[in-house]
Amino acid sequence: MTIAARKEREKEEMRSLILDAARKIFLEKGYYLASIRNIAEEIEYSPGTIYLYFKDKDEIFHALHEEGFRKMLEKMQPLEHVTDPFERLKAMGLVYLEFAKNNKDFYDLMFIIQAPIKHEQEKEEWQMGHRTLDYLKNVLRQCQQKGHFKNQNVEFLSFTIWSTMHGMCALYCRDRCKAYPEIEPMELMKNGYHSFVAMLEKL
Amino acid sequence: MTIAARKEREKEEMRSLILDAARKIFLEKGYYLASIRNIAEEIEYSPGTIYLYFKDKDEIFHALHEEGFRKMLEKMQPLEHVTDPFERLKAMGLVYLEFAKNNKDFYDLMFIIQAPIKHEQEKEEWQMGHRTLDYLKNVLRQCQQKGHFKNQNVEFLSFTIWSTMHGMCALYCRDRCKAYPEIEPMELMKNGYHSFVAMLEKL
DNA sequence: TTGTTTACTGAACACTGTTCAGTAGATTTG
DNA sequence: CAAATCTACTGAACAGTGTTCAGTAAACAA
Numbered sequence: 001m002t003i004a005a006r007k008e009r010e011k012e013e014m015r016s017l018i019l020d021a022a023r024k025i026f027l028e029k030g031y032y033l034a035s036i037r038n039i040a041e042e043i044e045y046s047p048g049t050i051y052l053y054f055k056d057k058d059e060i061f062h063a064l065h066e067e068g069f070r071k072m073l074e075k076m077q078p079l080e081h082v083t084d085p086f087e088r089l090k091a092m093g094l095v096y097l098e099f100a101k102n103n104k105d106f107y108d109l110m111f112i113i114q115a116p117i118k119h120e121q122e123k124e125e126w127q128m129g130h131r132t133l134d135y136l137k138n139v140l141r142q143c144q145q146k147g148h149f150k151n152q153n154v155e156f157l158s159f160t161i162w163s164t165m166h167g168m169c170a171l172y173c174r175d176r177c178k179a180y181p182e183i184e185p186m187e188l189m190k191n192g193y194h195s196f197v198a199m200l201e202k203l
Numbered sequence: 204m205t206i207a208a209r210k211e212r213e214k215e216e217m218r219s220l221i222l223d224a225a226r227k228i229f230l231e232k233g234y235y236l237a238s239i240r241n242i243a244e245e246i247e248y249s250p251g252t253i254y255l256y257f258k259d260k261d262e263i264f265h266a267l268h269e270e271g272f273r274k275m276l277e278k279m280q281p282l283e284h285v286t287d288p289f290e291r292l293k294a295m296g297l298v299y300l301e302f303a304k305n306n307k308d309f310y311d312l313m314f315i316i317q318a319p320i321k322h323e324q325e326k327e328e329w330q331m332g333h334r335t336l337d338y339l340k341n342v343l344r345q346c347q348q349k350g351h352f353k354n355q356n357v358e359f360l361s362f363t364i365w366s367t368m369h370g371m372c373a374l375y376c377r378d379r380c381k382a383y384p385e386i387e388p389m390e391l392m393k394n395g396y397h398s399f400v401a402m403l404e405k406l
Numbered sequence: 407t408t409g410t411t412t413a414c415t416g417a418a419c420a421c422t423g424t425t426c427a428g429t430a431g432a433t434t435t436g
Numbered sequence: 437c438a439a440a441t442c443t444a445c446t447g448a449a450c451a452g453t454g455t456t457c458a459g460t461a462a463a464c465a466a
Contacts, residue, residue, distance in 0.1 A: 003432095003433080007443090014444095032235040032422095035421080035422060035423080036422085036423060036424080037421085037422080037423090045445075045446090046445065046446045046447060047423085047424085047446090047447085048424085048425080048426085048445070048446060048447070049444080049445055049446075051423095051424070051425080052444070052445075056423075056424075057423065057424090112315065112373075112377070114377055126381070126382070129379075129382050130382065133382050152398060152401070153394065153398075155383060155385075155386060155391075155394075156391065156394040156395050156397070156398050157395075157398050159371070159374075159383065159391055159394075159395040159398075160367065160371075160395040160396075160398040160399050160402075162370070162374070163366075163367055163370030163371040163374060163395060164363065164366055164367040164370055164399075165370070166370040166373065166374060167365070167366030167367055167368070167369040167370025167371070167373065168362070168363075168366040168370070170315075170369065170370065170373050171362075171365070171366060171369060174315070174317055176332075178329070179329070179332050179333065179336050180358060180362065182358075183358060188358075188359070188362055191356065191358075191359040191362075192359050192360075192362040192363040192366060193363075194359070195355060195356075195359050195360050195362075195363040196363050196367075198355070198406065199363075199402035199403070199405070199406050200402065202402070202405040202406060203401065203402050203405060206463095206464075210412090217413095235453095238452080238453060238454080239453085239454060239455080240452085240453080240454090248414075248415090249414065249415045249416060250415090250416085250454085250455085251414070251415060251416070251455085251456080251457085252413080252414055252415075254454095254455070254456080255413070255414075259454075259455075260454065260455090
């Protein structure tokens with residue numbers, strides 16, 4: 001059994017090796033400019049080898065995609081301990097912004113790049129998305145119980161909030177913040193976020 | 204002179220022909236999947252011909268990019284006649300949303316896809332962006348004179364508003380509205396926008 | 407009619423994702 | 437231990453990509 005175990009381990013290690021190289025190349029060049037040959041060269045194997053561990057380029061991409069979501073959810077975990085729902089909502093926004101700042105390329109890969117999506121993968125990823133969105137909606141409902149967002153529909157409000165956060169991060173990732181040459185991108189994001197929180201507070 | 208004039212005209216016509224085909228292919232497949240050979244086939248010329256009219260694939264892309272901005276600014280023109288600045292601001296948002304809805308692929312091409320940008324092109328496009336952004340900031344300042352947005356910094360507020368609008372459109376273009384399976388995408392956008400306007404009104 | 411200019415072609419180059427026959431080495435069997 | 441099998445890997449091949457450029461045929465000027 002020890003041999004089979006070792007082989008299993010080696011297989012897992014090889015997958016990691018490929019994924020590490022892929023992460024580097026994908027985050028450097030983006031989906032379309034990253035090539036299998038680049039990744040193969042990085043780990044000093046032939047291109048064909050990669051196909052022994054991943055079905056195609058897309059499967060590698062989606063493995064990284066999932067990794068990104070795990071990374072983000074990890075950062076969100078500690079917020080469970082913030083009891084006041086509005087405070088938790090505000091903290092969630094900051095964590096989101098912070099994640100985009102610290103993992104610019106990951107954010108791009110997770111939320112902006114659209115790689116050809118196979119149906120099986122789609123399901124899994126939507127589950128991830130639904131869970132996150134449901135969490136947001138719950139926080140909003142809790143806020144409503146505390147008197148916030150009177151007469152607001154949680155579905156639409158959650159979309160607005162998601163849009164604003166995503167919009168900021170998308171503009172940041174694609175360097176559109178240059179449109180404000182006088183202001184540091186992160187200062188812009190933080191203060192833009194404060195503007196938005198001010199709106200939420202008065203709503 | 205008539206011959207030279209005709210040649211000039213023919214050259215212009217050929218450019219248009221290429222651009223028409225390119226628009227079709229680019230909007231169908233996106234930047235990376237659209238190929239010069241596809242475009243050439245569409246107009247029944249050899250691939251080499253296209254390079255007699257455009258420096259490279261990028262130049263074609265940016266010609267379409269510009270076309271998109273002209274299209275959008277055209278839709279914004281009539282809003283000059285809305286005298287109340289806050290009403291104008293609200294109308295601008297709707298026009299923006301409407302544009303993304305009616306020109307989904309164009310919006311994607313204009314605001315989400317990032318093609319390798321050459322420095323010369325960058326300048327022109329930033330001018331476009333700066334002008335639009337300056338216009339937004341001016342409207343916001345006029346709103347402030349009418350009592351809106353007290354104690355708000357126009358720079359940051361404009362970024363927040365831009366982010367929200369772009370966020371909605373980006374989620375729409377990349378089919379993220381599916382996260383709300385019960386709600387029609389455009390209903391989501393319109394109502395999300397109303398949520399946002401409600402916030403702006405109270406700010 | 408001859409010479410020149412112009413518009414266009416399509417083969418070539420270096421790249422891409424992906425497949426698959428072939429191989430060298432590790433493992434199992436007799 | 438030797439022979440057979442099995443496994444992991446290779447790298448050439450295929451059809452595609454953007455781009456270049458020598459060659460050509462038609463339109464124009466002399």
